[in-house]
Amino acid sequence: MNITERLKKYVQVYTTSDESSTTYPSTARQFDLAHILVDELKELGLSDAKVDDYGYVTAHLKRNVDKDLPTLGLLSHMDTAPAAKGEGVKPRVIRYEGGDILLNKEKNIVLSDKDFPALKDVVGLDLMVTDGTTLLGADDKAGIAIIMDSLRTLIEEDLPHGDLAVAFTPDEEVGRGVDHFDVEAFGADIAFTVDGSRLGEVQYECFHAVSAKVEIQGVSVHPGTAKNHMINAISLGMELDRMLPEQMRPQYTEGYEGFFHLDQFRGNVEAAELDYILRDFDADKVENMSAIIQAAVDFLNRKYGERITLTLEESYRNMREKIEPHMDLIDLCVRVMEEEGIEPIIEPIRGGTDGSRLSWMGLPTPNLFTGGMNFHGPYEYIPIQHMEKSRDVVVGLIQKMATRA
Structure with missing residues (x-):
């Protein structure tokens, strides 16, 4: 053969x-x-x-x-x-x-x-x-x-x-x-x-790799009576994603440049989950990227109440x-x-x-x-x-x- x-x-x-x-x-x-x-x-x-x-x-x-x-x-x-x-x-x-x-x-x-x-x-x-x-x-x-x-x-x-x-x-x-x-x-x-x-x-x-799992708890009510009550978990996820550096998305990087990659986004008004992978060749830079996404989550939790949980986990070095x-x-x-x-x-x-x-x-x-x-x-x-x-x-x-x- x-x-x-x-x-x-x-x-x-x-x-x-x-x-x-x-x-x-x-x-x-x-x-x-x-x-x-x-x-x-x-x-x-x-x-x-x-x-x-x-x-x-x-x-x-x-x-x-x-x-x-x-x-x-x-x-x-x-x-x-x-x-x-x-x-x-x-x-x-x-x-x-x-x-x-x-x-x-x-x-x-x-x-x-x-x-x-x-x-x-x-x-x-x-x-x-x-x-x-x-x-x-x-x-x-x-x-x-x-x-x-x-x-x-x-x-x-x-x-x-x-x-x-x-x-x-x-x-x-x-x-x-x-x-x-x-x-x-x-x-x-x-x-x-x-x-x-x-x-x-x-x-x-190879990359130094970290995974980031974001869990968001929203408030779902009928859209007809939603004013001052609804907190849309999907919208919070979108807001979080917009807070991350635009130039550090995979489609804009090459060589030794690192990135934030939103790999999966699933959910509804009541609850949503976002899975990110954070990549760079320098461990210190990945640590800084972890701090950036943590800071974004902390800001949104202050803005909307404690609704977002972030879990960071090292994948490989x-x-x-x-x-x-x-x-x-x-x-x-x-x-x-x-x-x-x-x-x-x-x-x-x-x-x-x-x-x-x-x-x-x-x-x-x-x-x-x-x-x-x-x-x-x-x-x-x-x-x-x-x-x-x-x-x-x-x-x-x-x-x-x-x-x-």
């Missing part, structure tokens, strides 16, 4: 996670892919492959060189984002010759290089796309396919490698991917998540601090990319990965590209040749670690 066949197989397994669930994993359907992967790992010869009660798939490959080497971990996640439909994915591969791609004739859904200019960089390549009604799920099933094909390559070609630890995790997309992950039992000294996007990405910085002592790993990765003719792109992740939290749990875990683009939506695509490049980088990195002095 080649890398394309693997990805086609994986994306057709429905694994969307659910942020409102209280179970772990958040959806039992993630076990469907987990069991498939355990069987495939055993077929490759990783006899200890297993899935535990939390949905973690783990396996180990013993080294074939006589050297005392650090154990390298490779991780990707099985779930897909609840931001778009993930059931009934219909993948297909096309040779892209430029211009528009008609994803769905019946619904007139078009993937256009006018809307997505990065398409112009992949003319002449083979793209896996959707039918426009679901996401593809290359985030991060492409990472799984890349790791599995890297293992196949190492084993079938008997290439030199040290001890390897492999893990496929659930619930990354809802921020719980490593809630129950046993770093010590996994046994890796350093690791990579294969969960990036553009060809050449290697990332060791910038992994840079934990990876900087291991920059030789990043340098080695860059060298492999250059040898493969890939231009390294070292930029911060404007988001987070399982590696963000794993790094703070004692396992330094930077992130590598998969090649996928437009994640979390129906316009998602991935060039097969870029997936193959990612596999070549993973294999090359493993070989270099095994053979360097």
Whole structure:
């Protein structure tokens, strides 16, 4: 089974996670892919492959060189984002010759290089796309396919490698991917998540992340007799949102700029809830952002009475601090990319990965590209040749670690 066949197989397994669930994993359907992967790992010869009660798939490959080497971990996640439909994915591969791609004739859904200019960089390549009604799920099933094909390559070609630890995790997309992950039992000294996007990405910085939950209690009365009585919880939520810095919304930020993002707003006159995510690469700046939203809530509580409750919770931290002592790993990765003719792109992740939290749990875990683009939506695509490049980088990195002095 080649890398394309693997990805086609994986994306057709429905694994969307659910942020409102209280179970772990958040959806039992993630076990469907987990069991498939355990069987495939055993077929490759990783006899200890297993899935535990939390949905973690783990396996180990013993080294074939006589050297005392650090154990390298490779991780990707099985779930897909609840931001778009993930059931009934219909993948297909096309040779892209430029211009528009008609994803769905019946619904007139078009993937256009006018809307997505990065398409112009992949003319002449083979793209896996959707039918426009679901996401593809290359985030991060492409990472799984890349790791599995890297293992196949190492084993079938008997290439030199040290001890390897492999893990496929659930619930990354809802921020719980490593809630129950046993770093010590996994046994890796350093690791990579294969969960990036553009060809050449290697990332060791990410956001410092805080979630903010706002609960508003209004007063609901008949609108015909509402004067001096009604307090509309929806209106209070809108007023709160207007008090936050307009220029710090995601659509106006890039690079190292942070943002306030209103992710969900639900409710009625009587009660409303707003879910925000606060992001910046600097922990002090995120602390200041938390103070800004707290000050806005305090002001509205003085204005309307104690009607608003704010709950702030740290989600993950910038992994840079934990990876900087291991920059030789990043340098080695860059060298492999250059040898493969890939231009390294070292930029911060404007988001987070399982590696963000794993790094703070004692396992330094930077992130590598998969090649996928437009994640979390129906316009998602991935060039097969870029997936193959990612596999070549993973294999090359493993070989270099095994053979360097």
